Each structure stands twice: as structure tokens, then as C-alpha cells.
Amino acid sequence: MSKPKQQSLFEEEELPENPMPWERESAQDLYLAEIVLNRPVDRVFHYKVPEELRPLLRAGHRVQVPFGRGNQFAPGYCVGVGPGDENLPSVRLKTVEAILDSRPLFNAKMLKLTRWIADRYLCSWGQVLDCVVPAGVKNQAGTRMVTVFEVGTADAADEAQQNDLIEKLPAKQRAVYDALKSAARPLTLEELTQVAGCGSGPVNSLKKKALISSHQKRMQHFENDDDIVHAHIQKQDDLKLNRDQRLALDQILTAIRGQQSETFVLHGVTGSGKTEVYIQAIREVVSYGQQAIVLVPEISLTPQAIQRFRSRFDSVAVLHSHLTDSDRHYHWQNIAAGKVQVIVGARSAVFAPAPHLGLIIIDEEHETSFKQETAPRYHAREVARKRSELERVPLILGSATPTLNSWLRVIEKKDTLISMPRRVNDLPMPGVNIVDVRNDVQIRRNESIGRVLFTGMQHALGAGGQVILFLNLRGYSPALWCKGCGNSVKCPHCEISLTWHRDKNLAVCHSCDFSARPPTNCPGCGAPGLRFVGAGTQRLEEEVKAKFPGYSCQRMDSDTMRGVGSHARVLNAFADGEVDILLGTQMIAKGLDFPNVTLVGVVDADTMLHQPDLFASERTFQLIAQVAGRTGRGMQGGRVFVQSSSPTEPAIVKAAEHDFLGFARLELGHRKEMLAPPFSHYARVILRGPQEEHVEHFARQLAEILSVAANEKQLQVQILGPAPAPIIRLKKYFRYHFQLAAIDVEQILQLWHEVEGKLPREKGIEYIIDVDPVNMR
Ligand SMILES: Nc1ncnc2c1ncn2[C@@H]1O[C@H](COP(=O)(O)OP(=O)(O)OP(=O)(O)O)[C@@H](O)[C@H]1O
């Protein structure tokens, strides 16, 4: 079952060289548990299971075990139980202390899935299991221990004597006794005194007489029931599918009915009605009593999106980041009990403990937020793929701009393509104009809205339409620039320019949250008169308000959307037409469906383009195509203006032409030439430490060891680098990185396993490995 070599704790202890014969008692008689812990080392430890826990302990349980030399108690996960085998000396095995949950948290399939993640993303099984269980489940949030009472005790006197006692009870005690006797379950003191109409005195007296007993019981007291058991929502009928939707659904239904773990790449242009296909596919599995998981990017968990699911199904659990621990615990239990039909959530919802999973859907499959940036560094799409295989259920990857990764799998016929090339109701795709702003007088005057976009906005607003403006930089000015030395002011902890936030008059680092009053003189050369250059969303908002005084404008970025519910408020106001112009960052780029939006402006298409990043082109294409897709969703049509200084850049041109296929062909061509992903796999090793030379030196050392090992073991793994990371300094640490590259990811994994235990350590330097990274900075 488990891949890492099984070792047990006693190996860490000082053992007598040769155990005495009598110590070598038959290991066969022992009942052992395999336990993994939330530590970076991927090892399975053996523990003895005490007699009283034998009938209870199962694989998937969370347990308490003594660990390490000091035998401190630590939580662990039981991944197997059974008789010991003769190869395992029984001496010095430690004993499982307690089981922490009433039921196992993982079934056999989830154990397999998590084991796979540990292997695939080079982390420990314990880390994966610990990441899967929400904190609220671990600390049993929303529950508490209470004392409950029931009649009778274990050491009760004989019956005649007891009856005699009961006969003679004073009225109040008698009332308590009778109330308990007729109760269907044990009662808390509060309940009991209420039913019997007395204080706690009679209860205590009864206890002394051993006529009633008490014990501790864990009870739920979820506070946010109202929020979770959402107010009754007007149910809606499913829509009548158009031809493309029908064909798409039919293919999916065939896979569902055949219990096939097929992966579908649902490539549907923006506004083609993908959600309706998801919903009707879910309808099928729900009719069998099964559950569906729908993964969406966190920022797409808009009220509008949630409403779409809640108005169609009776029980929908939405797992978003604002949930309290107690909400999460509540959801986890309901999902595990099979009471939830549809689970909608961000990345981690891929682990929802649905007992009879029927379908997994990932909407906006191209979003980078499906990759986790801390250990375990899994990609929810790949985890979903594996889960679909283990559970034998289909997986749908939906997007208007699929990743090249998924697209290559389609070309190689590993996944099945479903195309929805038309918008619903035969609405045309919006016309897109690329506006070359290099000679625009307004842009040259340092404004953000050029002449063409300005005229377009006037026209659209004048005709009663709404406008969305997209700019992927928050704050007022992304740089404080010194005329004297030509440098911009950097964060003292990171190699990153500070952004000026005018509302609070702070210079802020968007990487580490450092903030300070902007300096008046250049910290580098001391010259006075720093200039604020470039524009972020705050400055754009100011410009819009000045240029369009008669219209209402709302900014949406992570600065304005801090409060719970603020997202919903703004989007509702926009839907109701109270807001004419919505401007913001990525937050407004995806999934929004407002038919009255007749103009979209991409204020600066080049921001993502000039990043030293393998994926810059792909991301630029996706973002522009997605933003452009927010318009022309109603009968009034729509138009898009894309302001750029690189108007011939293929990613921008192809997005303007709504030509995903053309873009994919072009970009895959480049990647193939470089043998870059998706034609190969990368694993990125990132090192950091307080001193640059040390980090660089250590990076070279590690790269060398890996290179030698690859040669020795004849593994086809190339080492690219090391080099300074694009952000060379972050949060006070210097950073270096290198890539392990291979056609077959297994070769990388094998190489890492080969050297992992033998890699040297260097004081103060930390390193991590990120398999199939999406973040190259
Ligand atoms: N068969 C149908 N008949 C009428 N309207 C439909 C039908 N299917 C979907 N719609 C409507 O079309 C609009 C667009 O659908 P939806 O938002 O699902 O598109 P999408 O493909 O997810 O787009 P995007 O990729 O831009 O998010 C929605 O308002 C939806 O209610």
C-alpha cells in the first residue's frame, strides 16, 4: 500500500544491539497501527494498538501518539491496522494513546488519493492528510463537551433496594427521575431542570443516591445555522438546452452512465452556457443519490454564481474562504453523511468527503489558483483527475481558454474534447479593437484612458449601457521614481517597487505588506522630488470620476473588497444598474454575466506580457479573452477596447480575434521547440537565506549533487540553472532557484527520492521543491 520504506519508531531510539530472546516475543500476536505524522519526512511509523482500541481503530482515523525521544503526544493519522509481521521486532514499539474522532476521516479511496499526492508532489503523506482536514474538523469547532444525565448507574444497588429508594423520593427528585426515565436520550442539566421544573439540587441528590448517573458527551452547537441552512430560495427549472449544449451533455451522460473515469475538456467560448451543461450533468448524478463537486476559483464564488446552483438543487454546500471553523466542520459532517448534493468551492473542495461521488467539475480550468503554493503543492486539476480515476467518475474541465496542458492532452487523445463554439441565443462574440496607445496624446500626458477608449465609453454610457474597465494593478501608482538616479524606491525587505496608495498616503509592498509614509527624498541617492509614475486602480478611479462626472463608478480590488459581503454588494448594485462603470483587477475579469455591459476596456494589456515567465503569453491571452467575454452578453451587443503598446503581440492579437485554436497552435509550437511544459515537466527548487553568496553557493551544490545522481542512475533529467529567482529578495531573504526538467515526471520523482535523504544541510538556508510550478517568480 505505502511506497516509502516502512520504518518504525524504535529505530530512532537507542536499542540494545541484540534484543534478548524473550524480548523477541511473537510479533505476529501484536496488533499494529501504521501511523503518519504531519512532518516533512515521508515515513510510516508502527505503533501497538492497546486492547481497548482494537475494535475501534481503523485506517483513516486521527489518533494521538507519543512521538520522539521525549514521547510528547502528537496527532497522527492511522493509514493501516492489522497483525504485525515477523520481520518487525516488537520491542520498544510505542502504543497508540487515543483515537481523536468518533469516525475515520478518510475512506480507502481518499487514503489512496492522498498517498498519490505525496508521491506526485514530493511531500509527506502526513502533510497531505493534515492539509486535507480543515482546522475546524480537527479542533471540532462548533462542538463542546457537556455533562449529560441518564437513569441508573453501573454500580447500582440491587433492584428491590433501588425501588424502595425511588418510592421514598421527595416530590422534586421524583419529578427529575421521572423526566429522565421518560426522555428518549440523555439530557443536559439545562434540559433536565427545565423539563422537571426545578433547580440543580434535586439532580445532585439523585446522583448521590446513585439513582442517576452522568457522563461527558460532545454536542454540536453551530451558531451560524441560518447562514448555512440558507433561507428558502426560489427554485428554478432547468433551461431548455440548445443544440451544442445538448450534444455536450449527451457525451457526459454516456460517461456517467458507463461509470467511466473519462476527462472531458469542455471548450466553450465565453457566454456559451457551460454552467447549464454542468447543472444538468449534476442533475443526473443527483438522481442516483450521488454527489458532485464543482471547483471554481475563489474570486468566481460570486453571489450570482452561488445562486445559480442553489436555485436548482436542494442542498448545496458552498466552501468559501470566509467560513468560520465551525461552519467548515458543519459542512464536512454533512458532506460526509451524504446529505449534500452539490459541493461548490475553491481548490480544497476537491477533497470534500462525499461518500458517493458521481462527478467532478472544474470551471475556469485555466486559473492558476487551483495550484496550492504551500506544501503540499498540489494542483487541484491533477488531484481531481486522480480522484476521478479512483472513484470511476467523469471529470469535466471547462473553460473558454483551456490551459495548453489540457489542450495537449486533447491533441494526444488522452482527454475528450467537447466544443461549444457559439454563444447562447446566437449572440455574436463582441468586436475587439486593439488600440495602439504609443502615440495617444492622453496616454502621453500620463492618463490611463486614451482617446479611443474615452470616445467608446461616452458612446456606450450615452446609449444606456454599462462599462467594465480592467487594470491589473492595485494602488494609485505602481512606482515612486527618482529623477536623480533613475531608480524606483524598493521595499526594504524585497526586491520589489513600492506602490503608492494615495488614500492612506502609504508606500506599500505588494509582496510582504510592508508599508510606510512615502519618502520625500530618494533613499538611494538622496535627491529630492520623487515622482509617482504609472497608474493603478485608485488612480484610474480618480480619472474616471473626473472624466465621467455624471456616471457612478465603483472600484473592485482587494483593497476595496476587504469586508465580508462587500463583493456581493457591489455586484448587486452593478446588476441593478445603480453602478454605470465597474473598474477593477482580476476580480472583475472572470465569470461575470451582466447583459447590459456593452463596453469593456482593457486599460493596459501589456502588464502581464513583459514578465520573465514561461507562461506570460498564455496568461495574457487568457486574461484578455476572459475580460473581453464580459460584454456582448445581451441583445445590445458589445465592444472591447484593448489598449497596448505591443499591438502586434500574438497573444493580444489572437485574443482579439477570439482565436483560441490559433493561439494554442502558435504557443504550443514555441513550447515544443524549447521542450518546455506541457511537453515536459519542471520541478522548481527554490532556496532562500539571509546571505546572497551562501544561498548561491548552496544552490550550486544541490544542483551539482542532483546532476551527478541523474547521471549515475541514468535518469533523463536535465538541470536548468541555478540562477537568481526573478524576485531575488523577498521578505528579507535572498532567493535562488533551479529547475529539474524531464519528459517523464516519474524520472524527476525518482531522482528526488534517490537523493532526498542524502542532501546536505546548510545553516539558515531553506529550500523547497515545487513539482509542475505555475509560479515562476
Ligand atoms: N439553453 C439556454 N437558453 C437560454 N439561456 C441560456 C441557456 N444556457 C445558458 N443560458 C444563459 O446564458 C448566459 C451565459 O451562460 P454561462 O454564464 O453559463 O456561460 P459560460 O459559458 O459559463 O460563460 P463564461 O465562460 O463567460 O463564464 C447565462 O445568463 C445563462 O443563464
Ligand SMILES: [Zn+2]
Ligand atoms: Zn516587501
